[in-house]
Amino acid sequence: MSAAAGYEEISILKEIAELLNEGTDIRDILSGVLKKLLHVTGLQTGWIFLMDENGMYQLAADKALPPALAQDGKRRMCQGKCWCVNKYNNGQLNKATNIMECKRIEDAIEENAGETCGLTHHATVPLRAGAERFGILNVGSPYKTHFEKNELALLEAVAYQIGTALKRIKLTQREQETALVAERNRLARDLHDSVNQLLFSLSLTARAGEEMAKTDDVKQTFGYIQDLAQEALGEMRALIWQLRPHGLENGIVSALRSYAEMLGLSIETKVTGAASIPGSVEEALWRIGQEALANCKKHAQATAVQLFFQMSSDKVLLVIKDGGCGFHYDENLEIPSLGLKSMKTRTEALNGTFHLKSKTDSGTEIKIEIPL
Template sequence: MQTTLVQLLALTNLESGWIFLLEGEQGYRLVADSNLPPALCREDKRPMRCDDCFCLRLYWAEELEQAVTMIECERLHNAVQQCWGETNNLEYHATVPITIRGERLGLLNVGSPGKEQFTDQELAFLESVAYQIGTAVERVKLYEQRERRAVEDMSRYIVNYYSQLNSITRALLKMNNIQRLLEAAVDSIGRQFGWSTVAVALREEQKLRLRSIYENGRTKGAQAALPFVMRDLVEQADREQQIRLAEHGFGPYAVALPLHTHESGVLYLSRSSRPFEKVELEILRILADHVTIALEKVRLYQEWEEVLLAEERNRLARELHDSVNQKLFSLSLLARGIWEHAKTEHEETANAIREVERIAQEALGEMRSLIWQLRPSSEGTDFLRTLKEYAQTIGLRLFIQSDQEPRYRHELELALIRIAQEAMNNVRKHAATYRTRISLTHDKRWVTMKVSDQGRGFTLEQAEQEARSLGLASMRERTEELGGSLHILSEEGLGTVITARLPLQAEERG
């Protein structure tokens, strides 16, 4: 507006001018001025900023509808009366209302020393200029309103996003199971933020695998290779540890955000329309950090539980060894001593004592087996050596065959060891043989373990009646927990084969 005012004065050969814009009901602001007399420039133009004047009062009262010549300017009159300084003989000015479509926006005042009257033609020209100024002011106000609305909308958007983010984070931090956490994370993010697809992939055994996905309003756990539609983007984000976008204009808009977990992973989100805004990406980065924190919290919690479990198992093993095991050993020695003393004179008593010794020895063997099983399974311990040591502990001669070096994830290795131990216990207690064989075969998805003996075997009816003592229920539970199966083949007089088939990778659990 300053430039417009200067050009107007040059075009009309007028010397001074100023523009007021209204603010509120009784407020105004000086927005432009040119060649004001010294009396009006004092104290940083204080006379132009403080108090009102006759022309403003007329305008506020809606009594100034068109351009007029002010017979005397109140501000200039006050400057003379109060000796504020030189007015350069400026006494009169034209006052032109800046009004657009009935909205009063401000006033345009122009004048020159000695000019007491403006012609109708001059006033009409000034009105046309004021209209152009008003149009420009209106455009600026509309732009500012749009900007203000945009800022308000963005503020609401950010507040809403952070509110939802806070809600999701609080829920995730309460969970102590990784799979449930992953499924809850993709479900909450998909539903609350309106994403069509949300997925989490985690690195397992040097390979990214899909662990949970929200798609078409449904959530499911997974343990599978990455779908083709997201594979390149997810692998790139993981490899470069940077946010990566897919905004090609065809297909969905997608973003992959690295999760800086213990093993690394990626959070993938996609929608059918609308590209990503910078502020949205920053919020999504924070969202990925919160998911990472929740995952690490669960991992640390599970490690802590494992430490507590290992300590408790060690404590139980020590107590059993120091108390029950020693007492059984003492009972066995005592029974043998009594039998030696009574075998020649008290045959029936000696036989009973012999039976006590046998039971004590059997209980002692079972106790040693239990103590061995209570030892925590340490990562890095050789799988085959673990089985051989256990067989030796319970007095079995074990033969092992494997078509490849056995290397398994922790949960699978532990399940195979426990199933093999239970099967060897059965051989030791029921098969009437001290020999057993374990074979391991592998394909791309499965490991099959067979524990066989050539002992006395049993019938299906016996197996059902003695399922608990044979440990069949616990073996079956372990295989089914990992998505596998257990089969038992036995025939009286020919022996038994227990076959456990388990997935090499964790299966989806419903």
């Protein structure tokens, strides 16, 4: 390699490293890096797949896809299998590689799906940091059927930078989640040790005042204060539970059962399947379940609920059903309450589906399905 070529390569890696260190939003970073890589190498087309532990992929970034791949909301890039994904999942993709032909392009040509702009081949590079793997970088150009060793070496260096940045971002997110849990625990302790104790003292004082009062008006006033203090105590206990759920270490179903009992609900549970739940999914299910059970108590006027929890290798299903008063719900209209909207938002943030069924005097059923 000439000195000029070596300097150019170092310059490219420096520019990309600066981009990778600037942000924390994965999709924005990958899009910026891909754009920069194509510009400095003279290549025209590229895309990045992020892969999970189960071999499922998602299109995280792309630039200048030919119409055959870009049409229908990039459907061909978001579903189906191809040779580079298969090689990655089979453990055969460990370094930058010339992929002889692109199966997605071949399928598009065979189906006469649109213009491919001369793109037939691409190079494929795994994104990794040490032993951890995160996905695939694919780049190509019209009528380019082969990548030289120095081109593959540069792509591999860039891919390693991307993998290292992805690892850094994930570690940062994990640290933030840990810090958030610690802060919730601290707040829960503070509420228990201060506000909760004050409300308990207020309740006892109101009871004593009621017993000591000599007129009915004063007795009623103290009784009213005591009732308010007891109601506030119940609300405070529920808030502390939401901040720091006792029993979540024993599983989401155990925690929701305990929460229902704390609310005074009789709960029937059924669990099928067994698998490990990612922390983000468990947290979302816990918050969704809390909101659903609280609705059963406050709005549905129910005394009993049913909880069904099912796990498989690729998804988790949570169903909470009550026999309460229910309400008229049209699935074609906007969800009527903030709590229900929150449940839907939490579900969809994890690419899950939220289903609500309710009918006046026939109870309500909430069904949450989240992919793993």
